[in-house]
Amino acid sequence: MTLVLTVDDDPAILRTLSINLKARGYGVEIATDGRSALQIVHECMPDAILLDLGLPDLDGIAVLRQVRSFSQVPVIVVSARAESDDKVEALDLGADDYVSKPFSMEELLARVRAATRRNITGAVEPVVQVGGLLIDSADSKATRDGVIIHLTPTEWKIVSVLVRNRGRLVRQADLLHEVWGPGYEQETNYLRVHLASIRRKLEPDPGEPRLFITEAGLGYRFNPA
Structure with missing residues (x-):
């Protein structure tokens, strides 16, 4: 059974979420x-977390930061x-999606299904080595000549999708949907910012990228050849 942790200080929202999730x-x-949320995560790792930001003790951003550690x-x-600004900060810290209150229950449940499906299908990723660069998406680990390269959680999600589809074009909308979820297919600026950072960290020459290729107006391609 897929376990969902719901974190909110509003009893009515918790009750509504609990009833609808259990019904499905x-x-x-x-x-x-x-x-309490962090304790539950440590004791029984859930398959997904629904996280409010306005919590009475630790801010939700602080909870997200600790979970992602x-x-x-x-x-x-x-x-x-x-x-x-709140959305960008949460997404940059590794949130998979961001839903504003008040929300549609059916839309939220669809996003839960998408997030848990990505977690299952993306659990095992290939290891790729290009020259001295090694990318191990399964362990979220990258090294060049044995030196660790640090990527953010969001950068790892993008890299994992592109590496999994190596050699194939991943369209912008598909990449945005898989990394951030439904509703973000038009946010192409997210990709430009993150791909620029990924290239600075992983490309031998970021100004002349050879691994993470932009197909203008279409999408991106990981080209290890």
Whole structure:
């Protein structure tokens, strides 16, 4: 059974989420504050987390940061904070998706299904070596000549998708959907920013990329040949 941890300080929202998730066959754990949520994650690693940002003790961003220090469990932020800065910060820290309150229950459940499906299908990724560069997406580890290269969780998601489809074009909308979820297919600026950072870290010459190729107006391709 897929286990979903719901984290919110509003009992009505927790009750609604719990009823709807259980009705669709999910197991549910609930937490009303950040410390309780982290304890549950440590004790029984869920398959997905629905995380509010406005918690009474630890801010949701702090919870997300701590979770990402030891786990890549899918995290969907469900928050009344609709400002773009909050969304960008959460996504940059490794949130898989961001849903603003008030939300459509059917849309939220669709995003839970998408996040858990990505987690299952993306669990095992290939290891690729190009010259002195080694990319191990399964362990989220990259090295060049034995020296560790640090990528953010979001950068790893992008790299994992492209490496998994190596040699094939991944269209912008598909990459955005797989990394950030439904509703982000038009946010191409996300990709430009993250791909520029990925190239700085992984390309021998970021100004003349040979591994992470842009197909203008179409998408991106990982070309290890």
